[in-house]
Amino acid sequence: MNALPVVQWLDLFLHFAALSLLAIGGAITTAPDMQRYLVVERGWIDNEQFTSSIALSQAAPGPNILFVALLGWNIGLSAAGVPPGTAATTWQAYALALGGVAVTMTGIMLPSTTLTFMAARWGHRNRELRAVRAFKQGMAPIVIALLAATGWILAANHKGDEHHLGLWAVSLVTCALVWKTRLHMLWMLGAGAIAGWMGWI
Secondary structure (H helix, E strand, O other): OOOOOHHHHHHHHHHHHHHHHHOOOOHHHHHHHHHHHHHHHOOOOOHHHHHHHHHHHHHOOOOOOHHHHHHHHHHHHHHOOOOOOOOOOOHHHHHHHHHHHHHHHHHHHHHHHHHHHHHHHHHHHOOOOHHHHHHHHHHHHHHHHHHHHHHHHHHHOOOOOOOOHHHHHHHHHHHHHHHHOOOOHHHHHHHHHHHHHOOOO
16 A cells, blocks of 8 residues: 555545444444455455554543544555554654544544534434434444444454454453443453453453
């Protein structure tokens, strides 16, 4: 992807803009399609860069949309010819990395923000309509399915090892704890970090 043409930057922007309108439940729900487009179809980044971007942004404080910025950063570095896993060393590489951040973040934020603002105003004015209540109830299964697909992509790309029983066991236990208890997520993140550090998973 060296010397990425303007038309490909535009294609990247338009793809993220389209995903923005499909991001019901947050941008993380569109991660499977981002992975298909960026890794499989375009080959701009590899699976490790993709999953690392999501893992790092989810572990860091702040909004979970940060993974889109990290994806854009990695795409920009790839466009500059910087090998995966290495840092930028030239101002051109930094410029392209920041350009990738700007393209992906603008694409993912602009359409959904505009639509959300307009729809929220309309929905608030018409909240008692039967169609509005039905729409809200109908969206719940879609959000759950999109989150499940995202979890599958992240788990299946764990170093290419789909049969790692410890990882699957921790995932299932964590899901059960989130569903059935009020245990704070930070305790589970900490336990997972310790288990990974000790080499148990």
